[in-house]
Amino acid sequence: MKVLLIAPGPQDHAIAVANGLVGQAEVIFAVPDRHYRDLAGWIDPAIELHRLNWPRTRSPRNLSLLAALTRLVRQVRPDIIHVLSNTTLWLGAAVPLWRRIAPVVVTVHDVTVHPGDRDTAQLPDWGARLMVRGSDHVVVHGEALRRAAMARFARPMSEVHVLPHPAITRYADLARGMTARPAGAGLRALTFGRMFAYKGIDDLIRAEALLAGRIPGLHITLAGRGDDPGALCHLMGDPARYDIRARFIPDAEVAQLFLDCDVVVLPYAEASQSGVLPVAATFARPLIVTDVGELGATVRDHGIGLVVPPRDPAALAEALARLAADDALRAGLAERAGRFAVGPIAPARVGAATCDLYARILQRRMSPDRKDVPHIGRPN
Structure with a gap:
C-alpha cells in the first residue's frame, strides 16, 4: 500500500x-x-x-x-x-x-x-x-x-x-544520554506546552496556594510559550516553588524537564486531547489530568494517573498531595505509563x-x- x-x-x-x-x-x-x-x-x-x-x-x-x-x-x-x-x-x-x-x-x-x-x-x-x-x-x-x-x-x-x-519517543531517546537530577524530598511537578487560557494554569497555581506547607519541597515547573504564568504571581502561595520558562523550549531542554520531574500535570480547563500525555508516557511519568476531552478516559482506562474535575483547584491540590505522600502509588502509575507507551500507543x-x-x-x-x-x- x-x-x-x-x-x-x-x-x-x-x-x-x-x-x-x-x-x-x-x-x-x-x-x-x-x-x-x-x-x-x-x-x-x-x-x-x-x-x-x-x-x-x-x-x-x-x-x-x-x-x-x-x-x-x-x-x-x-x-x-x-x-x-x-x-x-x-x-x-x-x-x-x-x-x-x-x-x-x-x-x-x-x-x-x-x-x-x-x-x-x-x-x-x-x-x-x-x-x-x-x-x-x-x-x-x-x-x-x-x-x-x-x-x-x-x-x-x-x-x-x-x-x-x-507515543512521541524522540525526547525520551534524547534523554538516554542525560543525567537525571538526584532523588530528593518533595514532589517535582511539570506542566509543559503552550500556555494559553484553556490550559488551566491559574487552577494549578490556586491548588499550590491551597496546599500551603502540606508538601515540603514541592516544586512546579511551567514551561512553554504563550501567556506568561508569571502574571499570576498574585495567586501563588509561595513564588519560590515555581520555575517559570515562558518561551519556546528546545528539544534537549524538553527531554531534561521530563527526565527530572516526578509527575506531569495537565490541569486543562478545556481540551480535546494532548500531545504532552504521550510524551510523559515515554518517560514513564504518572499524570494528573482534568476530566476534559479524551484526557480523563485515557488516564482512567490505562491506569496511568489521577483524574480530577476541571476548574477544581481543591481536587487538584488533593491529587498532588496524594501522589507526594504515596511512593507506591506513584511507582505503580509510572510503571503502567511506561507500558502504555510501548503497548497501545x-x-x-x-x-x-x-x-x-x-x-x-x-x-x-x-x-x-x-x-x-x-x-x-x-x-x-
Whole structure:
C-alpha cells in the first residue's frame, strides 16, 4: 500500500505517524521545509521525504504550493492521501482534485478551537470545516471526539474513525544520554506546552496556594510559550516553588524537564486531547489530568494517573498531595505509563491500526454499495 502523508503539523505527531507506518506501507511524507528542516534526523530513512517550500497562510505563493502538492499526488499515485491536520487554510481548495486519484483522510486534532488558543484562532473556522467537508474520511483521537466531530461536521459514524495519538519517543531517546537530577524530598511537578487560557494554569497555581506547607519541597515547573504564568504571581502561595520558562523550549531542554520531574500535570480547563500525555508516557511519568476531552478516559482506562474535575483547584491540590505522600502509588502509575507507551500507543501498533483503516477505506471505495463493510472504531 502506498500512502502519501501531507503533514503541515503538529510535527511530533506527524513524525510518529509516519515512522509507525514504516514496514507496513510505502510512505511518502510531504512537509514544510521550515518546520521539519531540523527534524529530518528523526524521520525513518525508509520514508520518501519531500520538504517543500511552504509559505505562511496569508501568502499568495500558497497557490504554488498547491500546484507542487498536486504534481506530487499525480506523480506517486498513492492509494491513500492522509492530511495530518485540518488547520492549513489552502489545502482544502485542492482536496477535491486529489480525491479523483485516491481517498483523502484528514486528522482533526481539535474539533473546536480552545478558549484563548491564539495560534489556531488565526485560521478562519470555515477553513477548518472546508478541509473536513472535502475529505472522504476523518480521524480523531477518541470516542468523545468522534461524537463531537460527527455533530459539528455532519458526518456519519462510518466516515469518522478513532486512532490513538501515537507515543512521541524522540525526547525520551534524547534523554538516554542525560543525567537525571538526584532523588530528593518533595514532589517535582511539570506542566509543559503552550500556555494559553484553556490550559488551566491559574487552577494549578490556586491548588499550590491551597496546599500551603502540606508538601515540603514541592516544586512546579511551567514551561512553554504563550501567556506568561508569571502574571499570576498574585495567586501563588509561595513564588519560590515555581520555575517559570515562558518561551519556546528546545528539544534537549524538553527531554531534561521530563527526565527530572516526578509527575506531569495537565490541569486543562478545556481540551480535546494532548500531545504532552504521550510524551510523559515515554518517560514513564504518572499524570494528573482534568476530566476534559479524551484526557480523563485515557488516564482512567490505562491506569496511568489521577483524574480530577476541571476548574477544581481543591481536587487538584488533593491529587498532588496524594501522589507526594504515596511512593507506591506513584511507582505503580509510572510503571503502567511506561507500558502504555510501548503497548497501545506504540507507533508501530498505531501504524498497524492505521493501515487497517486504510484497507477498509479502499475496500469501501471499491465496493461502495456494500453494507457489510464495518467502520473503524477504537483499535484493539
